[in-house]
Amino acid sequence: MFFVSSKVFWLLIAPSSLLLFCFGFAVLMSALQFKRVAQAFYLLATTAFLLIGTTPAIDYAFYYWGKGNQPPKNINLQDYEGVIVLGGAIDLHETAAQNRLILNGNYARITELLALRAKAPYLKVIYSGGSGYLINKTDLREADIFKDYFVNEFKSDSSVIYTENQSKNTYENALYSRNLYISKFSKEWPNVEPWLLLTSAYHMPRAYAVFRTQGWNITPYPTPHMTKPVFWNSFTTKFWDNWMKTDVLAREIIGSIAYKLTDKI
Known part of the structure; x- marks a missing residue:
C-alpha cells in the first residue's frame, strides 16, 4: 500500500508534473476568459521553466545535497x-x-x-x-x-x-x-x-x-559525486535534462521526509 500510494503521490507533486499543471491550468483559464489568472500562471510556469531549465541552479542544489557523501579515504x-x-x-x-x-x-x-x-x-x-x-x-x-x-x-x-x-x-x-x-x-x-x-x-x-x-x-560507499559547477560555464539549453535532475532531487528530499514521518528512518 505504501508503495502504490507513494508512487501516485509522486506523480502528482513531481516538479515536472506541477510545471505541466501550471501550463495546462493557464490554457484552461484562458479558454474560460479568466485572462488575468491565465497570465499569472503563464508567467509562473515560464519563469520556472527558464530558471530551472537554463541556469545552474539545479546543479548547485545537486552538488550541495551530495557533497558530504564521499567514499571513505584509505579504506581497508x-x-x-x-x-x-x-x-x-x-x-x-x-x-x-x-x-x-x-x-x-x-x-x-x-x-x-x-x-x-x-x-x-x-x-x-x-x-x-x-x-x-x-x-x-x-x-x-x-x-x-x-x-x-x-x-x-x-x-x-x-x-x-x-x-x-x-x-x-x-x-x-x-x-x-x-x-x-x-x-x-x-x-x-x-x-x-x-x-x-x-x-x-x-x-x-x-x-x-x-x-x-x-x-x-x-x-x-557512494558513486562519484558531481564536481562543483562553474557558474559562468553552467548555463544550458538542456531544459529536459535539468527538469529531470530536479525531479530526482525533489524525490529524494520528499522521500526522506516521508520515510521520517512513517518511522522508516
Missing part, C-alpha cells in the same frame, strides 16, 4: 564482509527489448562494483532490486538480470553473489536484504560484520538512514 576492504548494491542501474525494458544488458543514468553503481571486485574479489555481493514500476510493469527483476550477466558474461564467482529480487523501494531494499542475510548466512541480527553500501551519491542520505534503522553495520 579486508575489514568488510561484503558490499550491498542497490538496484536502479539497469533499464529493464530496454534490456528485454535488446536482449543485452542496458544500463541507465545510474550506471556508476555497476562500474563502481566492478572496480571494487577487481580490488577485492573475495567480497560478498548482495544486489537488491526487483521492479519499481507502478505502470508499464515487467516480469523481469533487476537482481536476476544482474546475477545472470555477472556470472555468465563477466565470469564472476557465483558463490559470493547473492540477490534479492522482491524490493520495490529503498525501505524494502534494506528490509529484504536483511532477511536474505539472516537466511543465507545463518547469523544473528543485527549483523556485526561491517558491509559497504553502494548506491548513487544523491540517493545515499536516505539509503544509509534506512539501512542503519534496519540494524545494518554499514559504511556508505
